[in-house]
Amino acid sequence: MASTMHVDVVSAEEQIYSGEAEFLVAPAEMGEIGVYPRHAPLLTRIKPGSLRIRVPGQAEEVLVVVSGGMMEVQPSLITVLADTAVRGEDLDEQRAQEAKREAETTLNKANDDQEVATARAALKVAIAQLHALEYLRKRARH
Amino acid sequence: MAVGKEIRTKIKSVQNTQKITRAMQMVATSKMRKTQDRMRAARPYAEKVRQVMAHLAQTNPDAENPLLKKRDEIKRVGIILVTSDKGLAGGLNANLIRQFIAKSLEFNEAGIGVDVCAIGQKGLAAAQRLKMNVTASAIHLGDTPQMDKLIGPLTTMGKAYADGTIDALYIVYTRFVNTMKQEPTLEQLLPISTDKMVVEHPYSWEYLFEPDVGSVIDFLVRRYFESVVYQAVAENMASEQAARMVAMKAATDNAASLIDSLKLTYNKARQAAITTELSEIVSGAAAV
Numbered sequence: 001m002a003s004t005m006h007v008d009v010v011s012a013e014e015q016i017y018s019g020e021a022e023f024l025v026a027p028a029e030m031g032e033i034g035v036y037p038r039h040a041p042l043l044t045r046i047k048p049g050s051l052r053i054r055v056p057g058q059a060e061e062v063l064v065v066v067s068g069g070m071m072e073v074q075p076s077l078i079t080v081l082a083d084t085a086v087r088g089e090d091l092d093e094q095r096a097q098e099a100k101r102e103a104e105t106t107l108n109k110a111n112d113d114q115e116v117a118t119a120r121a122a123l124k125v126a127i128a129q130l131h132a133l134e135y136l137r138k139r140a141r142h
Numbered sequence: 143m144a145v146g147k148e149i150r151t152k153i154k155s156v157q158n159t160q161k162i163t164r165a166m167q168m169v170a171t172s173k174m175r176k177t178q179d180r181m182r183a184a185r186p187y188a189e190k191v192r193q194v195m196a197h198l199a200q201t202n203p204d205a206e207n208p209l210l211k212k213r214d215e216i217k218r219v220g221i222i223l224v225t226s227d228k229g230l231a232g233g234l235n236a237n238l239i240r241q242f243i244a245k246s247l248e249f250n251e252a253g254i255g256v257d258v259c260a261i262g263q264k265g266l267a268a269a270q271r272l273k274m275n276v277t278a279s280a281i282h283l284g285d286t287p288q289m290d291k292l293i294g295p296l297t298t299m300g301k302a303y304a305d306g307t308i309d310a311l312y313i314v315y316t317r318f319v320n321t322m323k324q325e326p327t328l329e330q331l332l333p334i335s336t337d338k339m340v341v342e343h344p345y346s347w348e349y350l351f352e353p354d355v356g357s358v359i360d361f362l363v364r365r366y367f368e369s370v371v372y373q374a375v376a377e378n379m380a381s382e383q384a385a386r387m388v389a390m391k392a393a394t395d396n397a398a399s400l401i402d403s404l405k406l407t408y409n410k411a412r413q414a415a416i417t418t419e420l421s422e423i424v425s426g427a428a429a430v
Contacts (some may be wrong), residue, residue, distance in 0.1 A: 010187040
């Protein structure tokens, strides 16, 4: 029995991750989901948040921050179509903080629905990145 | 020496032109590498979206997306014309626009109206010159394909399709084959045909959908549509730089051979003048 599945994470600009995985956690629209190999076929939208991929033979999980997108789950294949994605190690605390502040100021100043929606989305992405950084830092301490 | 003043001026001016074309060639070469990388980087996404769409096409979900449904009668079509913003790229835009015009005429003869969405300055100018109906445009994209600039025109075309203003949508762009070869290409975008997609598994299954079938399919189809256009724009940019590089190399070489032949003419004239002068001196001396 196959105990791994193939995971591809792609964004419109580039391929982020491609490889085998034992387990994956994704921020699905209806709540975070964990996927083991031989999962039932599933198509779901994903929210801004981080994907955690457990790679066989590697103690540390691979972390990818996505700002939303789509995930397809097949028994032995997972495809994540991310709108924009950043690998965990490429994250930058300062830039994430800045982005968060900027989104908050725009949100406060926004005066029509569309501006509010755009600022909210940007804020969610920044918060997702900061959460991911927090997680990375905790892991480093252990 | 007074000989060949015009020729010397001419040589100088050709040399100046050569300097410009050589600089443009070098700029295009370095940009070409970057645009090609970008084009390749965008490919995995396009492939994966296509793959997911192909999987989905086998499962026959209940929800029907208007973007997928084929219409029986076609009264009006939309064409997305992807060109470069700048010229001096050889026959790149001319070839593409020729194909575009041929296709538009074909539609017109069949009594089908054409709406144009111009991406790139050259295409927009051509469409306006031809007095075509331009419903959306995106110009000054620079050298990086930017999704946020494309979203507007794409939404306009998608909406026009959804509300029945147009019954099919095509895209015309220059496909990048290699540095020496770029092909004007016409593809049908809408309705998205799922026939071409490869079926990998002979058995069928049903997906679980979160949050629900309709919104997931809408989302996916939209992504697919956008990714195809994004890819086309990226390819067009790589083609533009490659075509410009080749065109500017040819121009630089032509300038070099022109300078050579002008120099030859100049030297001949100078030699003739010297010979005449000498023979005048000699015959003058003989007379004394």
